[in-house]
Amino acid sequence: MNDHTDKKGVYERFKSFMVRNISLLVVLPSIIFVSVFVYVFIGWTGLVSFSNWNSIAPDLSFNGLQNYIQLFQSFRFQSDIRNMIFFSLLFILGVTLMGQFLAILLEQNIRGKWLFRNIFMFPMAMSFVVTGVAWRWIFNPESGVNIFLQKFGVSPGWYTDTTILPGWSLFKIEFGLPIGLIAVLIAAIWQMTGFSLAMYMAGLSGIPQEVREAALMDGASKWKTYTKVILPQLKPITYGIVLMMLQISLKIFDLVYTMTGSGPNFVTDMPAIYMYEATFKSNFYAEGAAISIVMLFMVMVFVIPYMFRRKEDA
Amino acid sequence: MKLKLIYASSVLLLFVLLLTACGSDESNSANQNDNSDSENNGSGTTELEILSWWTSGGEAEALNAVIDGFGEEEPNIEIVNAAVAGGGGSNSQAVLSSRLQGGEPPAVFQAQGGFDLLRWQEGDYLQSLNDLYEENGWRDVFPETIIDMNTIDGEIYGIPMNVHRNNMIWYNKKIFDDNGIEPPKTFADFFEIADTLQSKGIIPLALGDQNPRWSTLLFEMALLNELGAEDFSALWTGNEDFDTAKIRSAVNTFSRMLDYTNENHSSLDWQDAADLVASDEAAMLIMGDWASGFFMSRDLVANEDFGWVAAPGTEDIFNIVNDSMGYPTGVENAEEAEGFLAYLGSAEAQAEFNQLKGSIPARTDIDVSDFSEYSQSAAEDFKNLELNLSLAGGSPVPAGFLSRVDDAINTFVTQRDPDMLINSLEEAKSLLQE
Numbered sequence A: 001m002n003d004h005t006d007k008k009g010v011y012e013r014f015k016s017f018m019v020r021n022i023s024l025l026v027v028l029p030s031i032i033f034v035s036v037f038v039y040v041f042i043g044w045t046g047l048v049s050f051s052n053w054n055s056i057a058p059d060l061s062f063n064g065l066q067n068y069i070q071l072f073q074s075f076r077f078q079s080d081i082r083n084m085i086f087f088s089l090l091f092i093l094g095v096t097l098m099g100q101f102l103a104i105l106l107e108q109n110i111r112g113k114w115l116f117r118n119i120f121m122f123p124m125a126m127s128f129v130v131t132g133v134a135w136r137w138i139f140n141p142e143s144g145v146n147i148f149l150q151k152f153g154v155s156p157g158w159y160t161d162t163t164i165l166p167g168w169s170l171f172k173i174e175f176g177l178p179i180g181l182i183a184v185l186i187a188a189i190w191q192m193t194g195f196s197l198a199m200y201m202a203g204l205s206g207i208p209q210e211v212r213e214a215a216l217m218d219g220a221s222k223w224k225t226y227t228k229v230i231l232p233q234l235k236p237i238t239y240g241i242v243l244m245m246l247q248i249s250l251k252i253f254d255l256v257y258t259m260t261g262s263g264p265n266f267v268t269d270m271p272a273i274y275m276y277e278a279t280f281k282s283n284f285y286a287e288g289a290a291i292s293i294v295m296l297f298m299v300m301v302f303v304i305p306y307m308f309r310r311k312e313d314a
Numbered sequence B: 001m002k003l004k005l006i007y008a009s010s011v012l013l014l015f016v017l018l019l020t021a022c023g024s025d026e027s028n029s030a031n032q033n034d035n036s037d038s039e040n041n042g043s044g045t046t047e048l049e050i051l052s053w054w055t056s057g058g059e060a061e062a063l064n065a066v067i068d069g070f071g072e073e074e075p076n077i078e079i080v081n082a083a084v085a086g087g088g089g090s091n092s093q094a095v096l097s098s099r100l101q102g103g104e105p106p107a108v109f110q111a112q113g114g115f116d117l118l119r120w121q122e123g124d125y126l127q128s129l130n131d132l133y134e135e136n137g138w139r140d141v142f143p144e145t146i147i148d149m150n151t152i153d154g155e156i157y158g159i160p161m162n163v164h165r166n167n168m169i170w171y172n173k174k175i176f177d178d179n180g181i182e183p184p185k186t187f188a189d190f191f192e193i194a195d196t197l198q199s200k201g202i203i204p205l206a207l208g209d210q211n212p213r214w215s216t217l218l219f220e221m222a223l224l225n226e227l228g229a230e231d232f233s234a235l236w237t238g239n240e241d242f243d244t245a246k247i248r249s250a251v252n253t254f255s256r257m258l259d260y261t262n263e264n265h266s267s268l269d270w271q272d273a274a275d276l277v278a279s280d281e282a283a284m285l286i287m288g289d290w291a292s293g294f295f296m297s298r299d300l301v302a303n304e305d306f307g308w309v310a311a312p313g314t315e316d317i318f319n320i321v322n323d324s325m326g327y328p329t330g331v332e333n334a335e336e337a338e339g340f341l342a343y344l345g346s347a348e349a350q351a352e353f354n355q356l357k358g359s360i361p362a363r364t365d366i367d368v369s370d371f372s373e374y375s376q377s378a379a380e381d382f383k384n385l386e387l388n389l390s391l392a393g394g395s396p397v398p399a400g401f402l403s404r405v406d407d408a409i410n411t412f413v414t415q416r417d418p419d420m421l422i423n424s425l426e427e428a429k430s431l432l433q434e
Helices: A002-020 A023-047 A066-073 A076-108 A113-125 A129-139 A145-152 A180-205 A210-217 A222-231 A236-248 A254-259 A271-281 A285-313 B002-044 B055-073 B087-101 B115-123 B130-136 B145-150 B173-178 B187-198 B213-237 B243-259 B270-278 B290-299 B333-346 B346-357 B375-383 B399-415 B418-430
Strands: A164-170 A173-178 B044-050 B077-082 B107-111 B158-165 B168-173 B203-206 B282-286 B306-310 B317-326 B386-389
Touching: A066 A076, A066 A285, A076 A113, A076 A173, A076 A180, A076 A236, A076 A271, A076 A285, A113 A180, A129 B130, A145 B418, A164 A210, A173 A180, A180 A236, A180 A254, A180 B317, A210 A222, A222 A236, A254 A271, A254 B243, A271 A285, A271 B399, A285 B270, B055 B077, B055 B243, B055 B290, B055 B346, B077 B107, B077 B333, B087 B107, B087 B115, B087 B346, B107 B115, B107 B333, B115 B213, B115 B317, B130 B270, B130 B333, B145 B158, B145 B187, B145 B317, B145 B386, B158 B333, B158 B346, B168 B173, B168 B270, B173 B306, B187 B203, B187 B243, B203 B270, B213 B243, B213 B282, B213 B317, B213 B346, B213 B386, B213 B399, B243 B399, B243 B418, B270 B282, B270 B290, B290 B306, B333 B346, B399 B418
Parallel strands: B044 B077, B044 B107, B203 B282, B317 B386
Antiparallel strands: A164 A173, B107 B317, B158 B317, B168 B282, B168 B306
């Protein structure tokens, strides 16, 4: 009898433990896997980045900051950082503005709205690798879009253009917007606008009709309604898009690698491309690891404050 | 109390999971090997994998021909073609490096002869092939230079499959004939011709350097012309100075060559550049002799539509690019794998492979009378000329040094700053001395 109640007590306690901690138990497997396959390996990469491992044979002897110093002194990496900054800024700007613009257009209940919506969203369904190859030929200065543009007497060099505007001299490089990046930006913005369009359309449909009507009743023009009433309400959505696009742009590899590679004078090179080539082509494992860690820090520097800000706003 | 126990045991479980996840590498691969063994026993055939980047056109045909040829001899061994496309071999090398490090090597893999192959030995991933060389009498049929480049401390680690020559100018015969131009012998001739052609609106020199390696090849030609084979290869010992009058003069020649190239060179690959010559838009192309295969695939006739001549000042040099096969440690079914390696070095396999690939056999005892007109002349040159390992072919220098050179060349093509190029070479020199 006693035994029985004891067993029952254990069962009851187990049950209540499960109930109280169900959320922990459900996420436990992913916590384990994420901690091993993400954080342990980040730690490992960090360790390698301070080592002498710059050939096939693993050599984990401590090398201090040497890999990082060499990296930041190299022309290629300085170019990569410049490209990354301009690419991220313009890419995010382009994607949010285009998405907003198209979402508002589609909201006007034009005929064939579903068709346009699908056309605009379709690129997002394709792989960067596929579109990269296609854009490479579209922007090839001797073929593609230039054949059409030549009729108007212009033939830009697109990604073969090595001009950097305004080209201030900074460390080893010229600082400014590499004109060659514009072709890559057009491709990237074209591809990811579908994402922001979908987000903005969802956002717009969540704004009650009464709010607009009220604004119109109060005598606001259509333009004013959008700029003063509707767009401010889309702010959280913009935050979401910026966050998503930021981590895409900071890590971008496939589109650029297949479209232009490093480009002449490294005008379209990105840290991820340098990392891949350093690690797998040259077997500079420690240097490759150092590039990864720098990329990780860049994502952290930009993304973490953003996430906190978003929390406060929401 | 009991709650704590449950909590403690779940923490323990987590820890155990962590440990097994970390330590599972070896047991996993062992399991997989067991599996493949039992599969082998079941079907009665043994599988061997060959890893390469021979994936396009003639290369893929050549590889398949060898695989089929071996299949006829040894029907119980199935050769699995594990080729990886792209990146000029670097994607395949990425796969190779993770497979070697993970303890799951392919039976045989492709590498470029010399440093590119031997670097794997730094991690003790290669098996010596000395016994195979003795058994098959290969020391007598492969030239010494080719054997030496795959040798460390008397141990040979590679079987050379093919030989390409990459100090060649390929020219459009029609353009040359129409303008009454003879192929250049010196760089003075070359620039004179280039001026004439440019004034007529023809691109003198086609270049496709989306992969900067093809600009590096132009620089290599200028260096070879200036230094000759001996001093050229001495550079790669790491004991020579890069800031010399001769090298500066070579940099200058290289820079002048760039002035005569097509404007969109950075958007093209070498095939696109060869296409400019094939379609009468450009007159010359400096490229390895795989270009002859490209021209023939365009139905151009050798010595009628396209011609060839050694790059200026290098007519006595055969600048070698070579693929060699490596044999990793820890290969399952070693006996069968060695049988396949022996076949790869056989006269039969080398003849068939090279005829399809458009290269010439690394063996010098093969009858090439069935080969293309160009290949026959190249095979003759291979026997008679001074052999030199090509920088752009990756044989004489570590991969890390070569990629630093490529980076420096990529910058130079735009900036044309000789000091910057020479400084970069000097900085990279430490990579040669290891």
